[in-house]
Amino acid sequence: MRISDHLYRGIIFIVLAASAVVVLLPFLWMVSTSLKPDLRAVYQFPPQWIPDPIAWENYPKAWNSAPFSRYLFNSVFTSVTVVAIQLINGCLCAYAFSWLKFPGRDWLFLLFLAVLMVPNEVTIVPNYVTLSRAGALNSYWALIVPFMATAFGTFLIRQAFLQVPSDLVDAAVVDGASHLQILRHIMIPLSVPTLLTFMLLNFSWRWNDYFWVLIVTNSDLLRTLPVGVIAMRAGPEGGSNWHYMMAATVIVLLPILALFIAAQRYFVEGISRTGLRGG
Amino acid sequence: MSESLRLQAVKSRAARPALQIGGTKYAWSHLWVAALFLTPSLIIFGIFIYYALGFNIFLSTTSWNFLTPDFPSVGFDNYIRLFNDARFWRALGNTAVFAIGTISFSMVLGLLFALMLNEKIPARGVLRTIFFTPYVTTTAAVALLWVWIFDPRYGLLNAALALFGITGPRWLTDQNWAMTALIIMNVWKTLGYTMVIYLAGLQSIPRDLLEAAKIDGAGRWASFRYITFPLLSPTTFFILVTTLLSAFQVFDQVAIMTQGGPVGSTIVLNYYIYEQAFVNMRAGYGATISTIFFLILLSITVIQVRLSRRWVHYQ
Structure with a gap:
């Protein structure tokens, strides 16, 4: 190897x-601000990166300034339910x-x-009306039912099933296996990486959703974390109390960041293989 | 399952006559299982996609406001009004500026980082993770973070600019800078996406091709210009399509950071739909904007597919 190669790589x-x-600075700034003792x-100015003293109490204070435990529950409950139902429907349709x-x-x-060609925004007014007529606005139904089927998942999982x-399958048919058995014992076990990718991508989309939740909910009982933290901004601990606001932001981002770091491989592979949704 | 039971199962299957349509035979078991498996999803899509699309078009011919029991018909008035609506054109223009700004920077930087990460350097995995992280974060939450970063007096950005003796603008509250601020944040957020797709594209380029070029004396720039970049054109095209479509659908950042202001300088199509339908309660007019919005997205896709035939080199 030539010296110029070393230099180039250096x-x-x-x-x-x-x-x-x-790229990391915004995150560091967020954490730094969230630990500052007072306004x-x-x-x-100039800003002090490591606060003195470090105000850990901002976190419980931010957590208690709005019903964050309820927001967290709503985020987890709706995202997990939607992902589970989409996974089932995706597998059935793909098969x-x-x-x-x-x-x-x-x-x-x-x-x-x-x-896949129909953006959410085009269906947002009519779906709002449909749910309002069904008396489902401001309920978990509104956050779950419209997302129960998946075109993206069907497409993705079908690709995996076609590789089987x-x-x-012929052998299983000769053995008298039903279609449900073939699906459960052959298709699904052989497509685990694809299913994981689908679940992770889908979970992050549901978790991060803001627009739809904003429109169909108007009480703290149903808000999810992204909508909740924006609602907190209008409260007494919000506004320009950036140390509390940033503590709340860290709380909102932590679960999805932890999931991303734990399952990074599937995220990155999933994005580069399917490439859907460019931001 | 014992041998005899197995045979029995196969026999009972064979005993049932198949359904024949136009020369093709269909097993009954396939038919009813398919119906069972597909019906739930078809009902959901039927209501929330197909009925919704039709209902949206119907609403666009009314002046409905969510309240009256009937839908007052206005024919094509909404479309005529839209055509003369300065704020709609502003929104369309702003959306285009936002998309072009975001995409060009995000693609150039994404490609650069992908090329650099494709070299044998230490800590590749860690670096890749860092660049990709903003992409998976919750837009609403990071929008809040960036409001603080763009704070004219105490924010990180202007503090950094002050180090170089530059007095930063008022960013989100300055009509000349608000759109730039939104673009900066979105480039930060989508950079990891373009980088990851480009990395995947780079990995599919045959190594021996680049080796051969090197032996022939091609420099780094020449082999990028004549081998890597042309072979990446399907990737580039793919990124262009996906990022363009998603940039056109921007909402969260605008709703949280600027609400379309100041003085309409960041109003984008999606936010305008929200504003008309859910703030001003003009369901009919909101539906009109979203119908046109849908047509715009569809034509972007069609144009891109057409163009791709001209300049994408598939291997």
Whole structure:
């Protein structure tokens, strides 16, 4: 290897490391602010990165300034429920579109794919009206029912199911296995990485959703974390009390960051393989 | 399952006559299982996608305000009004500026970082994780964080600029800078996405091709210009489509950071729909904007597919 190669890589590493610090700065700033003891420290110029003293009490204070335990429960409950139902429906539809023969299959599949072309915003007014007529506004139904089917999941899982060797399926059919058994004992076990990817991506989308939750809920009982933290901004601990606001922001971001770091491989692979949703 | 039971199962299956339509035979078990598996999803899509699309178009021909029991028909008045609505055109223009600003920076930086991360350097995994992290965070929460960063007097950005003797603008409250601020935040957030897709694209480029170019004496720039970049064109195109569509749908940041202001300088299409339908309670007019919005997104996709045929090199 030539010296110039070493030099080249050295420069690249320095540039990347410096850029990484810049990308991380907003997060460091958030944590730093969240630990500042009072507004004087928050508004100090030039800013002091490591607060003195470190005010850990901002976290319980922020947590208690709004019903955050309720927000957390709502976020977890609605995201987990939607992901579980979508996983079931996704597997069922993917199986039907990959291993079952029935008339109108291609046509129906096209109907599913077309759903991917319809942005949420186009259906937001009519769906609001539909749910309001059903008396489902301001209820968990509104946060769950519209998301129970998945075109993206059907498409993704179908790709995985199509990779399953047909010999395996034929053998199971000869053994008298039902379609549900083939799905449970062959398709699903052989598609675990895809299913995990789908669950993670989908979970993060539901968890991060703001627009829909904002529109269909108007009480603290149903707000999720993203909508809750914005609601807190209007309260007494909000406004320009940036130390409390940033503590609350850390609380909102921690679960999704922890999940991302724990399951990074599936996130990154999932995004680069499916690439759906560019931000 | 014993041998005899197995045979019995196969026999009972074979005993049932298949359904025949137009020369193709369908097993009954396939038919009813497919119906069972697909019906729940079809009902959901039927109500929340297909009925919703139709209802949205119907609403766009009314002046409904969420309250009256009937839907007062106004024909095409909403569309005519939209055509003369300066705020709508402003929103369309702003959305385009936001999309172009975000995409160009995010793609150039994403490609640069991907190229650099593709080299044999230490801590690659950690660096990749750091660049990707903003992408998975909750937009609403990081929007709040960036409101604080853009704080004109005490925010991080202007503090950093002050180090260089620059007095930073008032960012979110300055109509000349608010859109720039939104773009900066969104580049930070979407950079990791373009980087990860580009990295995947880079990994699919055959190594021997680059080796051969090196032996032939091609420098780094030449092999990027004539090999890597052309071979990445499907990736570039793919990123362009996905980021353009998602940039056009921006909402959370605008709702939290600027509410479309100051003086309409950050009003975007999606926020305008929200404003008309859910703030001003004009369901009919909101539906009109979203119908046009849908048509715009569809035509972007169609144009992109057309263009891709011209300049994307597939291997």
